[in-house]
Amino acid sequence: MKKNILWMIFLCLMIQIVGCTVEKNEYNIIPYPQDLIELDGQFIINNTCKVLYSGSQSSSFVAQSFCDFIQPATGISIDPQEVVGGDIPEGTICFYEDSTIKGIEGSYQLEITPEKILVKSNNSVGLYYGFQTIRQLLPVVVESNEKCNNIDWTVPCATINDAPELSYRGLHLDVGRHFYPVDFIKKYIDLLALHKMNVFHWHLTEDQGWRIEIKKYPKLAEIAAFRDETLIGDGGTSNPKYDGKRYGGFYTQEQAREIVKYAADRFITVIPEIELPGHAQAALAAYPEFGCVGGSYEVAKRWGVSKEVYCAGNEKSFEFLEDVLLEVMDIFPSKYIHIGGDECPKDRWNECPKCKNRMYEENFKDAHELQSYFIGRIEKFLNKHGRNIIGWDEILEGGLAPNATVMSWRGIKGGIEAAKQKHNVIMTPNSHFYLDHYQNNPEKEPLAIGGFLTLQKVYSYNPFSEELTKDEMKYIIGVQGNLWTEYMPTSDHVEYMAYPRACAISEVGWLPFEKRNFEKFSIRMKRHFKRLDLLGVNYFNKVLMPKASVSKVEFIESETLEFSNVSFNANLYYTLDGTIPDQTSKLYKEPIVIDKEGVVKAIAINEEGEESEVLVIKAVKLQFIEGKSAVGNSKGLNSKLCLGKFSSCDEVDVAEGDYYPVLNIQIPNNAPQYNFGIVLEGKLKIHQNGLYKFRLGSDDGSMFYLNNNLVIDNDGDHGMEYKNARLALNKGVYPVKFVYFQGTGGEGLKFEVETPDGSKIDEFTEFLSH
Ligand SMILES: [Zn+2]
Known part of the structure; x- marks a missing residue:
């Protein structure tokens, strides 16, 4: 009997060992399908395979696209054929369009067995997405342009039922600030197709350059497409330096049509953006008569928001824009035309006799209504030609045009408001989808506009805010990543900022929030990088420094310290003895307990080391x-109020003032709005021994002293900022002092304490005396 058991164990082990040698099927698809059942076995594409399609023209087109795609790397040439008699024989890959199948646009079913691959959909987009899924299931070298030998072209078996969550999944590109060649635009579109994204938002006009040929207005290409020189370095500088080099370019109508066709062949819509009424300085350099001041414009050489906008009181500027839009509509068949509508300063309008006259005649109370009028007129014109407008969320100001779709960029507020007004919304909040933001420590990166946006944060976005009812949520039709290119002078740099964050956006648009998992996405992403390598994509893939819950651990007995991993595909290691951690150091798994003084160091290391x-x-x-x-x-407390302009708390401390009692730690009621300082002095009673956590917030500067020692230094001319400190206090009465000053702008002073039992106090009357 014993012998038999041993034999059984041996047999089990053998099965496991032998089992391990069979390569496990992998399903590294981005965006991941809504519903995928993994199955054993593989379908192998070889010379004897057939590619079939059902009768429709579009299924024949997708089948041909598939054959064209696999040919270079596999060396397998297949001519697709129509299915005969509904019979799909073994060894075939079939793209089957069937109107009886249910599903929204882009949905498809995919059955992969060792015998055949069957893609079914009621729409051609769905068939194309089925092709993209098969593509991502093949060995990555299928992306190679050269024939790869000794590869088994296997597709792991699966049953997939897939559909996009959102109907609009876009990526934007600003070609105004910098101009990129047609070949790069095509590559950009190819990458969208790979990720089942369906909109390329082409931002064609800017203050710094007009990029589309308009036949009726040739000076747009001759003058507005070129600037004399470009700012070097940071746009915020007060001492600008320029490179002295003429810069520019534009797309001919022929090239633009070529791009539209190229995108359509990949089931992608190109939405052109013609900015109005703002971001018009380049156009006005070519045609000054359409601006309020009528002359001395130049194509902008530095970044920022220009005051030079189209004149809203001049009928000729509307004629110009309508002429431009007629040519634009002729090139771009998209249902939507993006009209910008953002960042339009009203300075010129408020001074211009024509604009003031328009406001008077239309009985507008301010220039916001004039902006609303401007957008409304353009919308009417486009609606008349069967098109709808998209505008940035500023188009909400002064009233939304009746059929407008809102692109919410200044956070999500505009999107929520538009959805509540029953307008369609595309979410592209700068908090999650502005791909011009840094993705690493700025000191280690090429100059960017600012911000910090990790792949993880992009991925964490939920387009459906809790502030919306279920009915309102249906107006959220999509998501989009934006690439503003002030600091992206080359195509390579655009890719570096776009990828891999655009991969995360594709999955945010495709999968419902509750089906997403960043860890699993990271694992798939790792394999996906190999694909992007073969496609020559210059993506960002640096390991990011871990983040900690606190900047300093202060403890009495002990305290926990928590790290968060903002990289993906990396592990965190740490040391407690001040040495630099490496892969042999302790692996971080959960918050660590600190009970000794010293230096904690943490590092993220990926599998490549x-x-x-x-x-x-x-x-x-x-x-x-x-x-x-x-x-x-x-x-x-006793409060000293000092009037005057202060730039630090120390100045307030020694200044002359009048004394008043205050009951709480607060700005006295009799303080003016601007330019004053206060000193609050007295005693704070502490009832229990233990660890106290103090938090001092102020706009502008403040300081907190206890026992005549400086505890929190929150000094300086700044907006509302908080600083923290911890102290171990015994029961007793402590002298305390708060110093605060207010310059101009916002004001505020806020003090909070967390006591040893965890309760939070911001009302101190019962503890204070003087
Ligand atoms: Zn005007």
Whole structure:
């Protein structure tokens, strides 16, 4: 009997070992299908395979696209054939369009067995997406332009039922700030197709350059498409330097049509954007008569928002724009035309006699209504020609044009408001989808506009805000990543900013929030990088420094320290002895307990051994402080109010002032709006021994002293900013002092304490005396 058991164990082990040698099927699809059942076995594409299609023209087109795609790498040439008699024999890949199948546009069913591959859909887009899924299931070298030998062209078996969550999944490109060649635009579109995205939003006009040929207005190409020189470095500089080089270019109508066709062959719509009424400086350099001041415009050489906008009081500027849009509509068959509508300063309109006259005649109360009028007129014109407008969320100001779709970029507020007004919305919030933001420590990266946006954050986006009802949510039709190119002078740089973040956007648009999982996405992404390598994509893939819950660990007995991994495909390692961690150091799995003074260092390292920067956190054991004062005779604090312009708390401290009592830690009621300082002094009673967490927020500067020692330094001329400190305090009465100053702009002073039992206090009347 014993012998038999041993034999059984041996047999089991053998099965496991033998099982391991069979390569496991992998399903590294981005965006991941809604519903995928993994099956054993593989379909093999070889010379004997047939590619079939059902009767429709579009299924024949998709079948041909598939054959054209696999030919270079596999060397397998297949001529697709029509299915005869509904019979799909073994060894075939069949693209079957069938109007009886249910499903929204882009939905498809895919059955992969060792015998055949069958893609079914009621629409050609769905068949094309089925092709993209098969493409991503093939060995990555299928992307190669040269024939690869000794490869088994296997497709792992699966049953897939797939459909996009959102009907609009886009990527934008600003070609105004920098101009990119037609071949790059095609590559950009190819990558959208790979990720089942369906809109290329082509931002064609800017203050710094007009990029589309308009036959009726040839000076747009001759003058507006070129600037004399370009700003070097950061756009925020007050001492601008220029490169002295003429820069520009434009797409001919023929090239634009070629791009539209190229995209349509990949089931992608090109939505052109002609900015109005703002971002018009380049156009006005060519045709100054359509601006309010009528002359001395130049194509902008530096970044930022220009005051030079189309004149809203001049009928001729509307004629110009309508002529332009007629030619644009002739090139671009898209249902939508993007008309911009963002960042239109009203300075010129408020001074211009024509614009003022228009406001007077139309009985507008301000220039926002004039902007609304402008957009409304253009919308009417486009609606008359069977098109709808999309505009940036500024088009909400002064009232939304009746059929407009809103692109919410200044966060999600505009999108929510538009959805509540029953307008379609495309979510492209700068918090999650502005791909011009940094993806790493700025010191390690080429100059960007600012911000910090990791792949993980992009992926975490949920387009359906809780502020919307279910009925309102149906107006959220899509998502889009935006690439503003002030700081992306080359095509390579555009790709570096776009990828892999655009991969995450594709999945945000495709999969419902609850079906997404960043860890699983990261694993698929790793394989996907090999595909992007073969496609020659210059993507970002650096290991990012971990983040910590605190900048310093201060403890009495012990304290936990938590790290978060903002990289993907990387593990976190740490040391507690001040040495630089490596792969042999402790692997971070859960918050660590710190009970000794010293230096904690953490690092992220990926499987290739690439390392992030080292995060350094100091651990400090807090010594208990004694409070030996006596409680004062009066309640609250004594406050000194000093009038004048201050730039630091120290100046306030020594300034002359008048004294008033205050009950809480607050700005006294009799303080003016601007230019004053206060000093609050008195005693704070502490009831229990333990760790106290202090938080001091102010706009502008503030400081907090306890026992005559500076505890929080939040000094300086700044907006609302918070600083924290921890102290171990014994029961007792402590002298405290707060110093604060307000210059101009917003004001605020906020003090909070978390006590050892975890309760939070921001009302201190009962603890204060002086
Ligand atoms: Zn005007």
